[in-house]
Amino acid sequence: MTAIGKVSLRDTVLQRGQSKERSRLLVFNHTVLLFLTAFAVIPLLVLAFNSVKTNLEIGQNPLGPPINIVAENFPNAWERGNFATTMGNSVIYVVATIAAELVLGGLAAYALARKKPPGSDLLMLYFLVASTIPLWMYIVPLFVQINTLKRVGVDARFLLVLVYVAGSAPLTIFLLRSYMLDLPTELEDAARVDGANEFQVLTRIVLPLTKPGFLTVGLVVGLGVWNEFLLALTFIHDPNQFPVTTSFYKFVDRFDRDWALTSAGAIIIIFPVMVLFLALQRQFIEGLAEGGIKT
Amino acid sequence: MSIHSKAVPYLFLLPAVLLLLIFNLYPTVATLNQSLHAQSFISNKLIYVGLENFERILNDPIFWKSVQVTLVFSILVNPIQIVLALLLALLANQRVRGIALFRSIYLLPVAVSINVTTVVWGLMLDSDSGLINGILATLSLPKQPFLTAPSHALWSIILLATWKGVPLWALFFLAGLQGIPESVIEAAKIDGANRRQIFRLITLPLLRGVLLFVLVADTVANFLLIAPVYSLTQGGPQLSTNLIMFETYRRGFVYNDLSTSAAMLWVMLIFVLLVVLFQAFVLRRRG
Numbered sequence A: 001m002t003a004i005g006k007v008s009l010r011d012t013v014l015q016r017g018q019s020k021e022r023s024r025l026l027v028f029n030h031t032v033l034l035f036l037t038a039f040a041v042i043p044l045l046v047l048a049f050n051s052v053k054t055n056l057e058i059g060q061n062p063l064g065p066p067i068n069i070v071a072e073n074f075p076n077a078w079e080r081g082n083f084a085t086t087m088g089n090s091v092i093y094v095v096a097t098i099a100a101e102l103v104l105g106g107l108a109a110y111a112l113a114r115k116k117p118p119g120s121d122l123l124m125l126y127f128l129v130a131s132t133i134p135l136w137m138y139i140v141p142l143f144v145q146i147n148t149l150k151r152v153g154v155d156a157r158f159l160l161v162l163v164y165v166a167g168s169a170p171l172t173i174f175l176l177r178s179y180m181l182d183l184p185t186e187l188e189d190a191a192r193v194d195g196a197n198e199f200q201v202l203t204r205i206v207l208p209l210t211k212p213g214f215l216t217v218g219l220v221v222g223l224g225v226w227n228e229f230l231l232a233l234t235f236i237h238d239p240n241q242f243p244v245t246t247s248f249y250k251f252v253d254r255f256d257r258d259w260a261l262t263s264a265g266a267i268i269i270i271f272p273v274m275v276l277f278l279a280l281q282r283q284f285i286e287g288l289a290e291g292g293i294k295t
Numbered sequence B: 001m002s003i004h005s006k007a008v009p010y011l012f013l014l015p016a017v018l019l020l021l022i023f024n025l026y027p028t029v030a031t032l033n034q035s036l037h038a039q040s041f042i043s044n045k046l047i048y049v050g051l052e053n054f055e056r057i058l059n060d061p062i063f064w065k066s067v068q069v070t071l072v073f074s075i076l077v078n079p080i081q082i083v084l085a086l087l088l089a090l091l092a093n094q095r096v097r098g099i100a101l102f103r104s105i106y107l108l109p110v111a112v113s114i115n116v117t118t119v120v121w122g123l124m125l126d127s128d129s130g131l132i133n134g135i136l137a138t139l140s141l142p143k144q145p146f147l148t149a150p151s152h153a154l155w156s157i158i159l160l161a162t163w164k165g166v167p168l169w170a171l172f173f174l175a176g177l178q179g180i181p182e183s184v185i186e187a188a189k190i191d192g193a194n195r196r197q198i199f200r201l202i203t204l205p206l207l208r209g210v211l212l213f214v215l216v217a218d219t220v221a222n223f224l225l226i227a228p229v230y231s232l233t234q235g236g237p238q239l240s241t242n243l244i245m246f247e248t249y250r251r252g253f254v255y256n257d258l259s260t261s262a263a264m265l266w267v268m269l270i271f272v273l274l275v276v277l278f279q280a281f282v283l284r285r286r287g
Helices: A002-050 A055-060 A073-080 A083-115 A120-130 A135-152 A156-181 A186-193 A198-209 A211-226 A230-235 A244-251 A259-291 B002-035 B052-058 B061-092 B099-111 B114-125 B131-138 B150-178 B182-190 B195-206 B208-223 B227-233 B244-254 B258-286
Strands: B037-039 B046-048
Touching (some): A002 A259, A002 B061, A002 B114, A002 B150, A055 A259, A073 A083, A073 A259, A083 A120, A083 A156, A083 A198, A083 A211, A083 A244, A083 B002, A120 B002, A135 A156, A135 A230, A135 B002, A135 B258, A156 A211, A156 A230, A186 A198, A198 A211, A198 B002, A211 A259, A230 A244, A244 A259, A259 B099, A259 B114, B052 B258, B061 B150, B061 B244, B099 B150, B114 B131, B114 B150, B114 B227, B150 B208, B150 B227, B182 B195, B244 B258
Antiparallel strands (some): B037 B046
């Protein structure tokens, strides 16, 4: 009886304290949420506003909402940025890189997570180091290398994709390996007993179960390629093969920047990614959660 | 059969290893080789100079200034980003009405490329017509030279990096938070733990893996940041934003001294590795 009384007394005290704490916390939370949301969204809002103003209006009213909406900025930016070409190119680079990355990374990660052949630890160490090496570190020798290969007749676009795949491979293999380590091995063993070979185990069992992981890696890698600029400009010299990021610089000349078209162009570049990102958001977060971080 | 199955893992690893060998390991080693050579003015050939390039850097006050700027930048930007990202993730992980919309909104900067980010923030931070100075003016505060004063420029780069970085790292934290089973939190509540205790004793320890990953990845990413410096400040004013990464770019591509640039990159890489290993060591020991 006394024990029960004690507990209930403690509970009421706790609850009273908690509810006060709770309402204070709620105000705090909402203030912080509001502030962070504003911080995230205001620059993009300014961009969206400017994308439908004339340059004259941007000069007089660089940040506020537009007075007259000038929708022509978008077709003009599309035309001058040559987006019809660059967007197609970027889609090709993104899709090719993701596909190659997932196949290559998936195979390697599976070997490292499940087979652990002699030398695995050394390889993992190399991947860890490689993922911290900046591109600047080796862009010059890479440039020489790529030029040699181009002279032999290898397609520049193919080489660009290979460089992208190699660049993100260490981190991809790391992430995919940790997803696979989380999987119980029983299913795979059962499949093997039923006569499946290693490739079938990977494609029929492991792959479907680690789909969120592959999705995450695909999205991160794809985002990186879509926004990549430096490598593309270093290795691609034919304007018909330029990626979408190069269009963004079509609105600047030596002395001036066309702000209206720059803003419209930026929106054109961001828009497809944002739609895709928002559509995949839920799965993306789940993918990250299941990966965990195992080293 | 046994020979076959022994070869399989290597076969699976082959494409990735081959690609990394050609497009990552080889050029990296080539850079090391370059750092031990100097370009001859006459024949355009490389002459072996041993560690001379490294010696020259270590005696160069501009290099040391950029080391100092990079250190100050790292010490400020990494904790700011990680604390804000964790806070954002904790808030976004609550079951409050409208939280899904909020998540979608704060995620938007993740999708924006660094080039676009730089242009937008250049507009926001402009000394005369920028948004932030506009807000300061309405509050009757003095205008600030965000990108043109040595005391302000580095903070502006930090602001920009934070805008783009925080949502990305918050995403990883959020994923980690969602991996924590509800039952553990409930059990702690029944035992009378308050929110602060739950965070310190349960949430934080269970986020250690994610925290390590974010800490390392964020540190590395900020070491490599170059685009905003390139387009907004060019390392100035008075070298106040001359991060090491930008200094190596300048040496290599503006002054065409690739050997010194390569040597500088090696010094930086070793430094980054030491920092990353130190972080890993400290976090491992704590747990």
